[in-house]
Amino acid sequence: MKKLSKDAYGGVKGKEYVPYVKNNKGANGGTLIIIFGILLSAIFAASTAYSGMKVGLTVAAGIPGSIIGSGLVSMFIKSKNILSKNILSGMSSGGESIASGMIFVLPSIILIGGKINFIEGVVVGVTAVLFSIGATSLVQNYLLVEEHGELIYPEAMAISESLVASDAGGDSLKNMGIGFGISGILTALTTSVFGVMNNVVSYISHDFYKSKLEIEANPMLSGIGFIVGLKVAMTMFAGSLLTNFALIPLIGYFSELANTSATVWDASQLLINEISVNEIASSYAKYIGAGMMISGGIIGAVKLIPTIINSISQTLKARSANQGASDASGILVLLAGVVMTFIMGFIISKNLLITIVASMLSLILSLLFAIVSGRLTGTIGTSNLPVSGMTIASLVIMTLVFVTMGWKTTEHNIILLLFATFVVIVIAVAGSYMQAQKATFIMGGSSSEMLKYFLLSGVVGVVVVVGVISLLAPQIAITGENAPFAVPQANLMATLTSGIMQGKLPWLMIIVGIVFGIIFFLLELPVMSIAVGAYLPIATTSIILIGALVKVFVEKISKDEAIREERMTNGISLSSGLIAGGSIIGLIGIILHITGVIKPGTPRGIFSGNSGAYIMLILLIACSLLPILKTKGKSGGSSDETPRD
DSSP states (O other), X not given: OOOOOGGGGSSSXXXXXXXXXSSOOOOOOTHHHHHHHHHHHHHHHXXXXXXXXXXXXXXXXXXXXXXXXXXXXXXXXXXXXXXXXXXXXXHHHHHHHHHHHHHHHTHHHHHTTOXXXXXXXXXXXXXXXXXXXXXXXXXXXXXXXXXXTTBOOHHHHHHHHHHHTGGGHHHHHHHHHHHHHHHHHHHHHBTTTTOOBOOXXXXXXXXXXXXXXXXXXXXXXXXXXXXXXXHHHHHHHHHHHHIIIIIHXXXXXXXXXXXXXXXXXXXXXXXXXXXXXXXXXXXXXXXXXXXXXXXXXXXXXXXXXXXXXXXXXXXXHOOOOSOHHHHXXXXXXXXXXXXXXXXXXXXXXXXXXXXXXXXXXXXXXXXXXXXXXXXXXXXXXSTTOOHHHHHHHHHHHHHHHHHHTXXXXXXXXXXXXXXXXXXXXXXXXXXXXXXXXXXXXXXXOOHHHHHHHHHHHHHHHHHHHHHHHHHTHHHHTOOSTTOSOOOHHHHHHHHHHHHHHHSOOOHHHHHHHHHHHHHHHHTTOOHHHHHHHHHSOHHHHHHHHHHHXXXXXXXXXXXXXXXXXXXXXXXXHHHHHHHHHHHHHXXXXXXXXXXXXXXXXXXXXXXXXXXXXXXXXXXXXXXXXXXXXXXOOOTTOOOTTOOOO
16 A cells, blocks of 8 residues: 655655655646535534534544545546645635634624624634734745654644545545434434434432532534543543532532522522522532633643744744745735734724724734644644633733723623634634645645635635524523533633623632642643533533543454554544534524424423433444444554544
8 A cells, every 4th residue: 555655754854855746736626626625614614613612622624624535536536636635634624723713702702792793703704814824824834844854743644644545535434424424313303403302311419419410412522522532531521520529519518508698699689598500500610610711721821932932933043945936825815914904903993093903912912823823733733732722811911901901891892802713713723724734745735725725715614604603693692501502712701801801700719710720730630621621511521521431442342453443543434423413413403493494392201301311322322333343454454544632
């Protein structure tokens, strides 16, 4: 079988590296490649936006995109060009990266009582895409060519290996389709679409020991668990255990000792000594979780300082003599992004002073963190980028500037969040773009061609994600323990900005959370993962853990290494299908409910209560395991397309 040379991972200077495709004639496929790329970028943008707002986690689309792209090229394009497959992988990442950034901040506008203007959202997103691609293009040659072998870009290499092993892509594409079907059917049966089965196992104690344990039989979340693995899933579940079996019972104990006239701080109609487990979670515990996330974000930003300094110094040393055509394209895109930023600023603020101050601040922070994001992707990949930390650091700085200038109204808060949306999209896109360009460099494609297609996918992603968030606005606005969308990062951004601007932040609980975060950091624990788990409902983190345990089970019973590796590959593909199927069908279900085409039913008989949820859970685990365990292994098979967790 053909394989990448060892030089792809280093050992030679970047200028001397011979790419996989030695005589580059560009990607073939013409109009079909554009159509497929737009379709993939839209699908990954929509599914990532939906699943990300549900759980606060996103899954990189580069590897699933390369698998699907390989299948599409093999089936519909005569010139089975591997560079065409690479283009489709890059466009998949482009759409997904928009969602991975935008859902962190844009829904915050809804949470503070504002409304999202579709045109403004699209202008902000497209401007961010232009600036991000242009800014990273300035350092692209240095990071990808001159630092070849020093910066590995692990996920880009996994994408490249997946493309080279694309003859195995048929099985992967089939498993992804199976996963999509399983997830689509199970999701349609639950309350999210037809509502004929309950899918939440629930045990809540309101007595002496107030606590809660819930498991949501959700195929989308189970797929996420399989992909992120046991370590991340266990860490998040630990955060949920801390909230539901330590903080809530403790607060519940002391709440019963409260004065009979004392009321909940954010709900004057509720007596403290009568609050339920869910009310404790929404009015108290979630703010402790928010404090943990603030602590994790700030700690992450501080830890980045050496990387920031190193990135800037190395960038200043970078030579720009190579890739002349690509550099010229990048500079033009950057200039367009800068000009558009000021135009964008005036469109969303209608104020010249705010436009100048906020635009300059956003450009400086975005340029700084785009370079950091592009460089960090070279060591840890896009899946592990500390986007939350960089966003929180930027948001705190921007909020303090707004407060200093006296811009403290709700309208100012909305303007601030739109500028913050610009920053977070720049950060998210920068990492994905550099990853796509690294794969292009390894495969032997044209960087200017990837720039063009990635830009197109970014614009498509912006339109789709703003549309999805606007469509789901009524559901996002519902807060509390039973909210349809947790949007943990957006909730944090809304809490931070409105709290600082209007002085409504419950500082005591926030500080307690910050202290918890510091303790976790001193114990060398992953602060942000624990914090997100503490903030999310335990029903969410428990099913993610079950998905990770399914992966462990498959690994343990697969004694033969070749079979184990192929099962892991198929498991990743099937899980990607579970995520896409659950997201797309869930989104379609909401559209059908909003338009009145269907009305959700009520689970009855054995399908109601915990019995129905157990049936759903057993079905989900069985349907996830059987297709994976059917794999018997192939002689000479390759596992190189297995992504790195």
